[in-house]
Amino acid sequence: MTEPIPPILALAGVSKSFGAVQALRNVSFELYAGEAHGLAGENGAGKSTLVKILAGVHRPDAGRLLVDGEPVDFTGPADAQHAGVAVIYQEPTLFPDLSVAENIFMSRQPRGRLRRIDRRAMHAQTTELCARLGVALDPQRPARGLSIADQQLVEIAKALSRDARVLIMDEPTAALSGAEVARLFSVARTLREHGRAILFISHRLEEIFELCGRVTTLRDGQWIATEPTDGLTPDDLVRRMVGRDLDTLYPKQDTAAGDAALKVSRLTREGVFTDVSFEVRRGEIVALAGLVGAGRSEVARAVFGVDRWDAGAVEVGGRRIPPGSPTAAMAAGLAFVPEDRRQQGLVMDMSIERNIALTGLASLRRGPVMSRAAERARARDWAIRLQLKYSRLTDTVNVLSGGNQQKVVLAKWLATDPSVLVVDEPTRGIDVATKAEVHRLLSDLAARGVAVLMISSDLAEVLGMADRVLVMHEGRLVAEIPRDRVTEETLMAAATGRGTGRSAA
Amino acid sequence: MTKDSAAAARRSPLGGRLARWEVLIAVLLVVSWMVAAGTVDGFGNGSNISFLLLDTTEIALMALAMTLLVVTAEIDLSVASTLGLTCAVLGTLWNAGLAIEAIMPLCLLVGALCGALNGLLVTRLGLPSLAVTIGTLALYRGLAYVLLGDQAVADFPPAYTGLATSSAGPIPYPIILVAVLAALVAVTLHATPLGRSIYAIGSNEEAAYFAGIRVKRIKFWLFVASGVFASVAGLAYTFRFASARGDNGFGLELVVVAAVLLGGVSIFGGRGALPGVLAAVLLLGVVRNALILADVPNEVLNFVTGLLLVTSVLAPNLLAALQRRRQPSYPLHPEPERSSAP
Numbered sequence: 001m002t003e004p005i006p007p008i009l010a011l012a013g014v015s016k017s018f019g020a021v022q023a024l025r026n027v028s029f030e031l032y033a034g035e036a037h038g039l040a041g042e043n044g045a046g047k048s049t050l051v052k053i054l055a056g057v058h059r060p061d062a063g064r065l066l067v068d069g070e071p072v073d074f075t076g077p078a079d080a081q082h083a084g085v086a087v088i089y090q091e092p093t094l095f096p097d098l099s100v101a102e103n104i105f106m107s108r109q110p111r112g113r114l115r116r117i118d119r120r121a122m123h124a125q126t127t128e129l130c131a132r133l134g135v136a137l138d139p140q141r142p143a144r145g146l147s148i149a150d151q152q153l154v155e156i157a158k159a160l161s162r163d164a165r166v167l168i169m170d171e172p173t174a175a176l177s178g179a180e181v182a183r184l185f186s187v188a189r190t191l192r193e194h195g196r197a198i199l200f201i202s203h204r205l206e207e208i209f210e211l212c213g214r215v216t217t218l219r220d221g222q223w224i225a226t227e228p229t230d231g232l233t234p235d236d237l238v239r240r241m242v243g244r245d246l247d248t249l250y251p252k253q254d255t256a257a258g259d260a261a262l263k264v265s266r267l268t269r270e271g272v273f274t275d276v277s278f279e280v281r282r283g284e285i286v287a288l289a290g291l292v293g294a295g296r297s298e299v300a301r302a303v304f305g306v307d308r309w310d311a312g313a314v315e316v317g318g319r320r321i322p323p324g325s326p327t328a329a330m331a332a333g334l335a336f337v338p339e340d341r342r343q344q345g346l347v348m349d350m351s352i353e354r355n356i357a358l359t360g361l362a363s364l365r366r367g368p369v370m371s372r373a374a375e376r377a378r379a380r381d382w383a384i385r386l387q388l389k390y391s392r393l394t395d396t397v398n399v400l401s402g403g404n405q406q407k408v409v410l411a412k413w414l415a416t417d418p419s420v421l422v423v424d425e426p427t428r429g430i431d432v433a434t435k436a437e438v439h440r441l442l443s444d445l446a447a448r449g450v451a452v453l454m455i456s457s458d459l460a461e462v463l464g465m466a467d468r469v470l471v472m473h474e475g476r477l478v479a480e481i482p483r484d485r486v487t488e489e490t491l492m493a494a495a496t497g498r499g500t501g502r503s504a505a
Numbered sequence: 506m507t508k509d510s511a512a513a514a515r516r517s518p519l520g521g522r523l524a525r526w527e528v529l530i531a532v533l534l535v536v537s538w539m540v541a542a543g544t545v546d547g548f549g550n551g552s553n554i555s556f557l558l559l560d561t562t563e564i565a566l567m568a569l570a571m572t573l574l575v576v577t578a579e580i581d582l583s584v585a586s587t588l589g590l591t592c593a594v595l596g597t598l599w600n601a602g603l604a605i606e607a608i609m610p611l612c613l614l615v616g617a618l619c620g621a622l623n624g625l626l627v628t629r630l631g632l633p634s635l636a637v638t639i640g641t642l643a644l645y646r647g648l649a650y651v652l653l654g655d656q657a658v659a660d661f662p663p664a665y666t667g668l669a670t671s672s673a674g675p676i677p678y679p680i681i682l683v684a685v686l687a688a689l690v691a692v693t694l695h696a697t698p699l700g701r702s703i704y705a706i707g708s709n710e711e712a713a714y715f716a717g718i719r720v721k722r723i724k725f726w727l728f729v730a731s732g733v734f735a736s737v738a739g740l741a742y743t744f745r746f747a748s749a750r751g752d753n754g755f756g757l758e759l760v761v762v763a764a765v766l767l768g769g770v771s772i773f774g775g776r777g778a779l780p781g782v783l784a785a786v787l788l789l790g791v792v793r794n795a796l797i798l799a800d801v802p803n804e805v806l807n808f809v810t811g812l813l814l815v816t817s818v819l820a821p822n823l824l825a826a827l828q829r830r831r832q833p834s835y836p837l838h839p840e841p842e843r844s845s846a847p
Contacts, residue, residue, distance in 0.1 A: 338715055345712060350704065361718075365698060
């Protein structure tokens with residue numbers, strides 16, 4: 001690992017915080033030409049912040065960014081592009097009505113006479129780029145309708161046409177099929193052999209082992225290790241990522257489950273999920289697991305009524321609720337902490353107390369007008385119970401850290417005194433301490449007889465918290481695994497539709 | 506209680522900016538009033554003040570409901586046409602010999618139906634209200650011309666036309682109606698569950714929907730309210746000028762939108778307060794009145810309205826941009842915070 005030439009791209013002692021959350025703390029990291037480098041870490045470990053700093057989206061609070069060993073200051077994404085850094089996102093954003101070639105050469109089209117765009121040259125260069133990548137894409141077809149895998153290839157071709165030397169792939173495989181992943185990897189290997197550097201981020205550890213020569217692990221915003229993947233096992237890597245005993249972090253207490261609080265029967269939404277039946281009993285935490293796109297969130301949204309369903313029934317406490325009405329679901333005792341707290345959970349430029357009031361406006365009246373005292377009492381009460389860190393209840397929620405914002409969402413829903421709580425990714429992107437608090441809270445709620453349905457992509461969270469795990473695959477419920485038999489292997493096997501067995505690491 | 510959130514509270518971006526904007530409009534109102542009183546002959550005398558107030562009646566009425574709609578990030582450009590249609594219906598039915606007491610409820614029903622059509626198109630079909638109400642702007646006005654042609658109906662009972670033009674002391678009766686409705690709308694917007702829901706919808710419709718707020722139902726009824734307020738304005742207009750014509754109130758929607766935006770309501774929804782809008786209605790009234798007294802031609806009046814409209818949309822954005830330039834967009838922490846014990 002001792003190259004005489006300096007790394008193409010490096011971070012030296014970089015720190016970055018957002019409000020009260022320290023996203024990165026003194027992280028150093030080097031990326032060399034001709035290597036594929038994995039980046040591992042749990043959700044919220046700081047991976048996406050690191051990517052955004054390399055891409056020029058965020059500027060570090062402290063520390064230096066080095067290109068070819070020289071300190072640089074990216075004031076925006078354009079600077080990063082100019083330095084040869086390109087980012088391929090999970091879901092690329094192409095211009096759907098422009099052709100593949102036009103997307104690749106956007107604003108840098110080859111010009112002919114009278115500075116008109118030379119289409120023939122543009123198409124020829126696109127064909128040549130595709131040949132270099134070893135893929136076949138028609139330069140003239142519109143981007144609309146391309147698969148996500150093909151869209152990523154267009155982005156890669158675009159990066160190559162700009163002569164990018166560093167390609168950052170931020171969870172590119174999350175939405176790809178097996179064959180598409182194989183094709184992406186062969187493209188990545190070609191790039192690596194041509195001396196480009198690749199930074200590869202994935203939640204699927206086996207992919208990191210397959211593609212990358214070295215891997216860097218982050219945990220809670222800190223650098224943990226950078227090491228060759230040879231001689232490392234997936235278990236070693238998980239230990240670096242988690243770095244602690246799972247049981248202490250996930251304190252689900254054993255509770256005796258009561259009668260069914262939520263009963264979902266043969267629920268179907270055309271083209272999204274099919275024939276989903278399950279029940280959640282009082283005092284139980286049931287996890288809904290599966291890969292991204294398996295239909296977990298969609299089931300939760302339909303149960304709460306923000307989406308309609310086409311067939312089936314939902315009963316809360318023995319009473320059927322009508323489809324497509326969050327108001328009716330709330331009245332029946334359902335509460336829903338959605339996946340995207342900034343967009344769905346909170347009104348970001350409203351105050352803490354008004355956000356918490358939003359789920360119970362009718363109960364906070366005196367006569368026809370709002371009682372500010374009742375509104376404040378409700379907010380203060382829940383702020384104390386959930387140990388919310390704030391300076392004033394009249395502050396807008398966008399000044400709070402992610403974890404505290406999530407507490408406001410929880411407060412807003414717990415204040416409705418629900419009998420069934422549906423939580424979608426309850427700890428995504430929040431710091432470890434708050435994460436533990438949220439887990440303790442969910443466990444306490446279950447102990448007090450609330451039925452909890454939890455959707456999570458965090459395997460450790462599912463394994464630690466759930467009494468039962470329901471696994472979805474391609475819109476169907478494919479497995480139900482009780483707590484004592486659920487392991488990472490059984491879960492992933494069901495989630496990837498293999499039923500039994502597992503892939504070689 | 507971290508340092509960051511305390512600092513942010515002191516900045517108080519939302520409350521601070523709104524308060525400042527409303528103060529600015531109030532100051533502008535006082536200044537333009539004083540300039541007009543000092544430079545324009547006849548501006549300051551009692552009967553002109555009464556006339557000035559009276560002349561804001563229709564704009565104020567339409568601006569009340571428009572404020573609620575714009576706070577939810579919708580808009581109703583058909584208000585002046587609804588006003589015109591109301592006048593046309595009033596004139597037609599009066600010509601047909603109906604009693605005025607029977608006609609007036611029917612006129613309000615016409616306004617409600619106009620608003621309901623807008624509301625249905627926006628909430629059920631998911632069309633943007635800007636496009637829908639540009640369409641119904643032409644539709645309702647066209648219907649008004651179909652009903653009355655270029656005819657003017659003028660022989661309304663003096664009891665009503667008199668009421669619309671006389672005053673209790675210096676305060677014209679229609680303005681008393683405006684004041685009562687303004688108080689009602691202000692309480693609704695600023696102190697009731699409905700008002701909270703309206704702000705939540707305008708700030709983040711999806712989050713409001715996820716919180717169980719009946720977004721579509723509320724929007725629908727706000728469009729209906731806008732139609733009803735426009736038809737009340739139509740009645741006021743007809744009686745005030747003792748003339749029902751199809752082109753009554755032509756082009757007033759621009760003045761209404763100008764007043765609402767100038768009053769500090771964000772065109773993107775979620776922000777604004779009624780007192781600012783009322784101050785802006787008065788400000789526009791003062792400027793218009795003073796320019797008319799100073800014999801400024803009508804074309805220039807339109808130019809000034811347009812200028813204020815553009816200014817009111819641009820100014821808050823410019824202010825925000827200035828604020829951003831003064832503070833760095835990313836909070837800078839030269840020293841990393843100490844980690845909290847796990």
